[in-house]
Every structure is written in structure tokens, then in C-alpha cells.
Amino acid sequence: MSTAKFKGKWIPWLFLLPTLIILAVFLYYPVIQTFRLSFYRVAFLGLKTKFAGLENYIDLLHDSSYHHTVWVTLLITTAVVIIGLGVSLAISMLANQKIRGAQIYRFLLIWPFALSPAVAGVVFLFMFSPGFGVVNYLTSLAVGHELNWLGNPTLAIILVIMASVWKNLGYNIVFYLAALQNLNTEVLEAASIDGANSWQRFWHVTFALLSPMTFFLLITNITYSFFDIFGLVDILTKGGPQDATNVMIYNLYRDAFEYYKTGLASAQSVVLFLLVVLVTVIQFRTSGRQVHYGG
Amino acid sequence: MKQRRVIFSIFTMLILALVIMVVAACSQQPATEGGEKVVEVTKVVEVTKIVEVQKEAEAAVTIPEGATVINFWHAFGGGRKLLIQRMVDDFNYTHPTIFVKVENKGSYRDTLNAAILAAQQGNPPHIVQIFEVGSQLALDSGIFVPFEDNAPAWAHTEDLIPGVADYYNFGGKFYSMPWNSSNPILYYNKDIFRAAGLDPEKPPETFEEMMTVCEQIVSSGAAKNCVSWPLHSWFFEQWMANMGAELANNGNGRDARATEVYLTSDAAKQIVTWWKEMYDKGYYAYSGKLEDWDGADAIFVSGQAAMEITSTSDVVNRQRDAAENGFELGTGYLPYPADSGRHGVIVGGASLWISGGHPDNEMKAATEFVTWFTNIENAVRWHKGTGYFPIRKSSVDVLEKEDWFDRNPAYRAAFDQLLNTKPERATQGAVIGAFPEVRTIIEQAIEKVLAGQATVDEALQEAKQKADKAIQDYNKSVE
Numbered sequence: 001m002s003t004a005k006f007k008g009k010w011i012p013w014l015f016l017l018p019t020l021i022i023l024a025v026f027l028y029y030p031v032i033q034t035f036r037l038s039f040y041r042v043a044f045l046g047l048k049t050k051f052a053g054l055e056n057y058i059d060l061l062h063d064s065s066y067h068h069t070v071w072v073t074l075l076i077t078t079a080v081v082i083i084g085l086g087v088s089l090a091i092s093m094l095a096n097q098k099i100r101g102a103q104i105y106r107f108l109l110i111w112p113f114a115l116s117p118a119v120a121g122v123v124f125l126f127m128f129s130p131g132f133g134v135v136n137y138l139t140s141l142a143v144g145h146e147l148n149w150l151g152n153p154t155l156a157i158i159l160v161i162m163a164s165v166w167k168n169l170g171y172n173i174v175f176y177l178a179a180l181q182n183l184n185t186e187v188l189e190a191a192s193i194d195g196a197n198s199w200q201r202f203w204h205v206t207f208a209l210l211s212p213m214t215f216f217l218l219i220t221n222i223t224y225s226f227f228d229i230f231g232l233v234d235i236l237t238k239g240g241p242q243d244a245t246n247v248m249i250y251n252l253y254r255d256a257f258e259y260y261k262t263g264l265a266s267a268q269s270v271v272l273f274l275l276v277v278l279v280t281v282i283q284f285r286t287s288g289r290q291v292h293y294g295g
Numbered sequence: 296m297k298q299r300r301v302i303f304s305i306f307t308m309l310i311l312a313l314v315i316m317v318v319a320a321c322s323q324q325p326a327t328e329g330g331e332k333v334v335e336v337t338k339v340v341e342v343t344k345i346v347e348v349q350k351e352a353e354a355a356v357t358i359p360e361g362a363t364v365i366n367f368w369h370a371f372g373g374g375r376k377l378l379i380q381r382m383v384d385d386f387n388y389t390h391p392t393i394f395v396k397v398e399n400k401g402s403y404r405d406t407l408n409a410a411i412l413a414a415q416q417g418n419p420p421h422i423v424q425i426f427e428v429g430s431q432l433a434l435d436s437g438i439f440v441p442f443e444d445n446a447p448a449w450a451h452t453e454d455l456i457p458g459v460a461d462y463y464n465f466g467g468k469f470y471s472m473p474w475n476s477s478n479p480i481l482y483y484n485k486d487i488f489r490a491a492g493l494d495p496e497k498p499p500e501t502f503e504e505m506m507t508v509c510e511q512i513v514s515s516g517a518a519k520n521c522v523s524w525p526l527h528s529w530f531f532e533q534w535m536a537n538m539g540a541e542l543a544n545n546g547n548g549r550d551a552r553a554t555e556v557y558l559t560s561d562a563a564k565q566i567v568t569w570w571k572e573m574y575d576k577g578y579y580a581y582s583g584k585l586e587d588w589d590g591a592d593a594i595f596v597s598g599q600a601a602m603e604i605t606s607t608s609d610v611v612n613r614q615r616d617a618a619e620n621g622f623e624l625g626t627g628y629l630p631y632p633a634d635s636g637r638h639g640v641i642v643g644g645a646s647l648w649i650s651g652g653h654p655d656n657e658m659k660a661a662t663e664f665v666t667w668f669t670n671i672e673n674a675v676r677w678h679k680g681t682g683y684f685p686i687r688k689s690s691v692d693v694l695e696k697e698d699w700f701d702r703n704p705a706y707r708a709a710f711d712q713l714l715n716t717k718p719e720r721a722t723q724g725a726v727i728g729a730f731p732e733v734r735t736i737i738e739q740a741i742e743k744v745l746a747g748q749a750t751v752d753e754a755l756q757e758a759k760q761k762a763d764k765a766i767q768d769y770n771k772s773v774e
Contacts, residue, residue: 043772044411044436050772130583132593151583151746240585241742258404259732260432261768 031273034266042262049263056267065243066251066268070275073248076161077225084165084221085214088172093202095173096180106177113170117231124163125236153244156237160245163232168224172217179213180206219280226276248272362394363660366420369399370406370645371475378680386667393660403645404731407432410650414438419650421661424474426645427462428730431548433648434465435728435773440651443469445662454671458716459686461723462642465549471646472665475683477608478640479524479533480708481630485623487601491517498602498627502569505630509578512601520580522573523594524604526741527586528734532641534566536722537631539638543766548726552770556725556733558740558759559752565632567744567751574745585738596620604629606643607709610682614705626708639716641724644683684710729769733762 041052060066095106112120127135128149136146149155183206191201207214230249233239239246239254248268256265358364371379376399383397400406403426410423414436425433433439452460452469459473485495491512499505509521524530535542540562543553557563573579580600582590588605595603596616603613610626617624631637647668649661667673674685675693684706685691691710694700700707716722727733740758743749749757 041772043769044432046415047411047436047438048773129590129593132597132599148583150587151581153746156583236584238585240739241583241746242739242748254735257408258735259729259765261732261772263772 034269036266037263038266038270040263040266042266044260044262046262052263056264057271059264060267060271068243069246069248069251072157072244072246073226076157076164076229076245076247077222079161080164080168080225080229081218081221083161084168084172085217087165088169088217089176089210089214091169092173092176092180093206096177106173109173110170112167113174115167117167117228118235120163120167121232121235124159124166124232128159150237151241153241156241156244160229160233160236163236164225164229167232168221171224172221175213175217176210179210183209215283219283222279223276226272248275358394358396359391362392363656365393365395365422365657365661365664367395367397367422367664368406368410368420369397369424370401370403370426371424372399375681378677382668382673382676386664390663390667393664395664403429411436411438414650419652421650421653421657422665423648423650424645425471425648427641427643427724428727428734430463430465430471430646431726431728431730434470434726438650439470439648440658441468441470442472442647442649442662442665445649445658446472446666454687454689456684456686456688456691456713457718458639458713458722459642461718463646464723465726471648472669473642473644473646473686474669475608475677475681476642476644476686476713477606477683478643478709478713479530479604479629480607480712481602481604481627482595482609482613483602483625483627484518484595484598484617485625487512487517487598487622488625491515491601495623495625498625499630500628501630501633503633506569506573506578509573509576513576513578518598518601520594520600521578522602522604523580523591523600525586525588525591526581526584526738526745527588528737529643530604531563531566531737531741532725533629533643534631535562536641536724537629537638538562538565538635539717539719539721540635541721542725543727547720547723549720549723553725553727554766554770555763556727556759556766558737558755558762562635563755564751565635567741567755569632570741571744571751585735585742592616598622607684608644608682610705610709611680612682624705626705628708628712637715638719639722640712641722642713678706682706682709684713727766728773729762729765732765732769736762736765 037046037049038056039051039053040049041055042049091109095102095109099105115123125133127133130136130146130148130150133149135149140146147155149159187205187209188201191205196204226247227249229247230253233245233247233250234253237245239250249272252265252268252272255261255268367383369376369379379397383395387394398420400409403424406423407425407429410420410425413419419438423439455473459476460469463469463471463473481498483498488495492515493508493511499508505522512518512521532542540557540560541547542556544555544557545551545553547553570579580594581587582594584590591603591605592609592612594600596613598620613624628637629640647665649658649665651658653661669686671687671689671693674687674690677683678685678690678694679699685694691714700710736758740749740754743754744751
């Protein structure tokens with residue numbers, strides 16, 4: 001493969017310009033504004049601003065309900081990532097088998113990904129709503145007991161985790177299936193010949209070879225649980241009961257657009273941003289090293 | 296094999312695209328805020344149909360040359376949006392020099408946010424519908440001018456029903472024109488009352504009666520639960536007013552800016568204690584989610600509860616639900632604790648605000664439209680189409696002459712309750728800058744009490760601290 005070179009220095013920049021403009025207008029500028037606003041007290045989405053120094057950050061630091069929000073976010077993220085990746089890997093292994101109608105199964109497994117979080121939220125809400133939800137109808141038939149999925153803090157967290165895992169299954173399965181289909185079967189055959197049982201073949205060969213994909217999904221899933229979970233929380237629980245499912249992104253939205261505390265919300269998005277950066281760096285430093293990219 | 300795979304993936308993509316399109320079309324979210332609902336989630340099909348009709352209507356209308364264009368933003372969807380469009384079309388037809396461009400901007404909050412952002416860019420809409428708890432925000436934003444400054448006196452004085460006029464009077468100025476006004480009433484299922492051996496024409500009036508009626512309904516097995524209403528601060532606020540208790544200091548925030556809320560008052564404790572007892576005995580049921588209007592509706596309409604307390608703006612919907620589900624609907628007043636007497640209710644809903652800084656002819660045109668839009672005959676039309684009550688005494692007279700209330704008894708309670716309201720600071724409703732946040736704080740406190748995680752005193756004490764801080768932070772940001 002030969003590498004073509006541009007003649008002038010400015011030509012590549014010219015080609016990059018449209019992208020750079022879009023990034024600057026829709027990404028960099030808002031980010032800078034967010035950082036700036038986090039040092040101000042802002043009334044009504046910016047009609048009045050007053051410099052406040054680190055006041056917003058200090059408020060966050062002392063606010064025990066914000067600490068709670070951070071813990072809830074970490075808890076839900078951990079659960080969604082571990083359960084989500086585990087279940088999708090298991091399903092992908094099953095769906096990767098050569099059976100009749102495999103394509104149809106694969107398609108059906110992928111489609112939840114095509115739903116918007118709002119729709120997924122409404123579907124789960126109709127199923128789990130106390131009083132008229134089908135899940136409670138079934139549990140009351142089976143065990144004669146109804147569970148208050150939306151009113152009980154623990155159950156509400158479980159519900160949000162279930163919904164988020166389900167919603168993201170399709171995405172994870174697409175990637176895992178693609179990775180599984182590209183696996184080098186020779187290595188697996190070699191392992192069989194060496195007498196490895198099916199668990200050993202899975203753990204030492206398949207799982208190891210899948211590690212780049214797992215690593216990629218780990219990062220996308222963490223980002224998903226940090227940000228995209230918003231729609232589900234908004235529809236399912238509105239952060240309740242008693243803030244049990246009030247994740248950082250939802251708390252931020254409420255402060256910004258419902259309570260008009262733009263400065264405080266900006267500080268929260270800076271914190272969220274730093275947290276994501278931190279998690280990603282830690283991952284690249286630790287698990288990133290163990291990823292096996294060899295083919 | 297490879298070809299088949301390609302064909303399959305194309306097929307898959309097509310189906311995916313289809314699913315996404317369907318989903319996008321259906322993802323109309325339920326927007327429930329303030330004292331009533333704006334869009335109902337189950338009406339997706341209707342809404343899309345209406346949107347189509349709407350688009351046709353928009354395409355057909357062209358702005359007449361030289362007409363003054365007035366922008367009017369509101370928060371209604373569904374049938375209400377269509378009704379508004381028809382009324383605006385009538386106005387445009389009869390006022391050829393003015394063209395009102397009407398737009399739906401999503402929920403109440405979205406509409407207010409959009410208006411503030413537009414004002415920041417120097418181009419605010421002339422007329423904005425703002426929900427009652429956004430009043431202090433609207434005042435502080437400095438975008439709007441008092442309605443009475445430009446309007447003829449007859450449009451905003453004597454003829455308005457006192458309770459309605461009082462709410463929108465800030466610092467002695469009549470600021471915005473009440474438009475969709477509602478309050479909470481009791482809806483009940485007469486069939487369940489009969490099954491429980493109760494008089495179907497006698498809904499409970501007091502907290503105490505509610506308790507005994509509920510005991511009979513639940514113990515007789517006529518219904519699983521007795522009553523439902525959304526766990527929404529709006530009901531708490533209404534009960535405070537009904538007991539004659541103010542919610543915020545400085546005359547409910549009307550004599551001067553409110554700096555604290557009276558969440559630890561005896562009235563507040565009495566309401567929450569009763570609420571908790573109703574819940575513990577299995578009489579009160581809610582969906583488990585805050586501000587879930589649809590959830591409370593479902594509990595009542597499905598017959599799981601014999602009664603529902605919700606907005607008068609639901610009269611039309613509940614009548615239809617009753618017809619569809621084959622039960623007889625009755626309506627009554629919002630119950631109150633016997634020892635405090637009934638003081639009345641606060642006007643919920645929203646009003647029309649006119650923004651300042653436009654050229655003279657536009658200010659005049661905007662005022663003319665608002666005056667026309669809320670005149671006697673349009674108030675009648677709006678009431679019949681939605682269940683929101685007419686804001687003019689003359690409109691009530693018109694309805695009385697038509698025997699409207701005799702033919703539609705369900706509307707009667709909504710109405711009388713407002714007319715019988717005592718004019719005082721408590722029933723005028725609180726004006727608090729951080730009201731949206733204070734509402735959540737109140738709801739979370741009640742939620743905590745119901746779940747048994749805190750006593751009434753503890754929860755209200757904590758809520759008061761939080762709410763006061765929110766109010767003080769807000770006040771700091773605008774002063």
C-alpha cells in the first residue's frame with residue numbers, strides 16, 4: 001500500500017474544514033460555555049448572570065443529595081455494564097450457532113436497539129405499572145402478591161437496570177456477533193485437539209479473543225449508562241421514588257430546565273464530564289493493557 | 296450463500312428503517328405538568344391525525360399582505376390544539392389587518408423556556424401561555440408587560456370571576472389574561488357507591504367523611520381501593536388553600552417576594568397525616584410515581600378505586616371514560632378537614648402573557664387578539680370544548696341560560712366550587728420563584744412519609760429546609 005501525499009499543507013485542512021466548523025459550533029463552543037457558566041449564578045437560562053467563583057462546585061460538594069446521585073449513577077452503571085455485557089455475550093454465543101432460522105433469531109435479538117428510549121420506557125411502564133401492569137397481574141396470579149415497581153426504591157432501581165440492559169442488548173449483540181463470526185476457528189480447533197473442554201475453550205480462547213470487542217463495548221456501555229439512560233429514567237420513574245433512580249444526567253436536566261439553575265447544572269455537567277474522562281483513562285490504563293489484539 | 300446474506304441484510308435494514316419511522320412517529324411523550332395534562336400518551340393515533348389536519352390547514356393559509364403578524368405560543372396538543380387553531384382562524388378571518396401565527400411549543404416548561412430563549416435573542420413571541428407556577432419566573436424575567444397597561448378596562452375588570460382575576464394580580468397590577476383555568480374536584484363511580492350500599496348522590500365532603508366512606512367501600516369489597524389522585528404537590532397546595540392556610544410568607548409571596556414556605560404548619564401536618572392514614576389503610580392508591588396523572592386516571596377508570604381527585608379540565612375525558620367503561624360518573628367538591636371549614640380552591644392552569652418591546656401596532660394587535668380570544672362567546676366555546684371553566688361572569692350567564700349545567704351536571708361541581716371560594720391570600724395561591732423545585736421537594740417529602748421512611752414531622756421539617764434554601768438561592772440569582 002502506498003501512501004499518497006497532499007501537495008500543499010493547507011489542502012488537508014480545507015477538507016477538514018466542514019467537520020471542524022460543525023464541531024466548533026455544536027460541540028466545542030457549548031462545552032466552553034458550559035465550563036464558563038459553571039462559575040456563574042445564572043437566572044432563567046442566561047437572562048441574568050452573576051460571577052460566583054467556585055460557589056456552584058462548593059454547593060455540589062456539600063450537597064448530600066448530590067452525593068447520593070453520584071452513588072446511584074455508579075451503582076446503575078456498574079450493574080448495567082456487567083449484566084448487559086454478560087447477557088449479550090451469552091445470547092450472542094447462542095445466536096452464533098448454525099441452526100435453522102438463525103438469521104431470524106439474530107434479527108429479533110437486534111431490534112430493541114431500534115427503539116427510542118422513550119418508547120422502550122413506555123413499554124416497560126405499561127408492563128410494570130402497579131395497578132394495571134401486566135407483570136403485576138401475572139405475579140398476583142402466580143404468587144398472589146403484587147410488587148410496587150415504581151414506589152419501592154429497590155425495585156425501581158432494578159426496573160431501571162432491567163430496562164436499560166434490555167434496551168442496549170441489541171447494540172451489544174450486533175457487535176459481539178460480528179466479533180464471533182470473525183473469530184479464528186483454527187485456534188478453537190487447536191484447543192479442542194489439545195483436549196480443552198468447552199468451558200476452557202470459551203474462557204481461554206473465545207473470551208480472550210473477544211477482549212478488544214469487550215473493551216470497546218465496556219466504554220460505549222459506560223457512556224450509555226451515564227448519558228442515554230436519561231430517557232428511560234424520565235419516562236419510568238422521573239428519578240423517584242425518593243431520588244432512588246435520580247442519576248446524574250437526570251438531576252442535571254432537572255436543575256437546568258425545570259428549576260432554572262443553569263449555573264449549578266453547568267457545574268454538574270463539568271463533574272460528569274470529568275468522571276467519564278477519569279473512568280476512560282483508568283480503563284485504558286488497566287484493562288486496556290490486557291486486551292489481546294493479536295489475530 | 297454470500298448473496299443471500301447481502302439480500303438478508305438489505306431486508307433487515309429496510310425493516311429497521313421502518314421500525315425507526317414508526318417509533319419516531321409514536322414517540323410523542325406524555326407531557327404532564329402544572330394542574331392538568333397536555334397530551335395523553337394513548338392518543339398517539341388521534342394526535343398524528345390532528346397533526347395532518349393541522350398541516351393541511353397551515354398550508355392553505357397565507358399571510359395577507361400588510362397584515363401585522365402576531366406570534367402566539369402555547370403548550371396544548373391533541374384536540375385542544377385543534378380547537379385553538381380553529382379559533383385563531385376565525386380571528387384571522389374577521390380581522391384582516393392582523394395575522395396570528397399560532398405554534399405549539401411542547402410542554403408548559405418547554406414553552407416558557409422557548410420564550411425566554413427567544414427573548415434573549417431579541418425576538419420574543421408576542422403572546423405566550425405560561426402555567427401558574429411560572430408566574431414569578433415570568434415576572435422576574437422582565438420580558439412581559441402588564442396586560443392592563445394596554446387593554447381596555449372592560450377586558451380585565453368587573454366581568455372576570457374574582458378567583459381567577461385574583462390569581463393573576465401581582466403587586467396590584469393585572470399582568471396576564473387567565474385563559475385555561477381549572478381546579479381539583481372529586482370524580483366518583485356511582486355504581487361502586489351503590490354496590491357498597493352508599494348513597495350515590497352523596498359524595499364525601501370532608502376528610503372525615505372520606506375515611507368512613509372508604510371504609511365501607513373497601514370492607515364491602517365494592518372496590519379494591521377507595522380513592523386515587525396523583526402524588527402531586529398541586530393537591531397539597533389546594534388543600535392548604537382549602538383550609539385557609541397560606542403556603543408561603545409575605546402574604547403568600549404577594550405582598551413581597553416570598554422567602555420561606557410554611558411546610559411545618561399545623562395545616563400542612565394535618566393534610567399529610569390524613570394522606571398517610573388513607574394510604575396505610577389501603578384507601579388511597581397511586582401509581583408509585585410522582586406527578587403521574589395518567590396512572591391515577593387508570594386506577595379510577597379501571598374500577599380499582601371508587602373515586603378520583605383530579606383537575607376539572609378532565610371532565611370531558613372522564614365522561615368519555617365513564618361511557619366507554621359503562622359506569623355512571625358523579626362529581627363533587629374537593630374534600631376538606633371539617634374543623635377548618637371550606638375556604639375554596641386556587642385557580643390552576645395557565646394564562647396569556649404579552650411580551651414588551653414590540654412596535655406599537657404589534658402591541659395593539661396582540662392585545663386585541665387576547666381580548667377577543669377570552670371574550671364572552673369564546674370563553675363559552677373554550678369551556679364546552681375542553682372543560683376548563685369560562686373566566687367571565689357573563690359567559691356563566693350564557694351557559695346558565697342554555698341550561699348547560701343541567702344538561703351536563705358533571706360540570707356543575709367544578710364551577711360552584713370556584714364561585715364559592717372565599718377571596719383571601721390563601722386561595723389566591725402562592726407566588727414563589729423556585730416553585731417548580733419546591734413542588735418536587737414537597738412531593739418527595741410526602742412520598743417518604745407514605746413509604747414509612749420518615750414521620751410526618753421529620754419529612755416536613757426536612758422539606759421546609761430544602762425548600763427555603765431553594766427559594767433563597769433563587770432570590771439571590773435574580774436580585
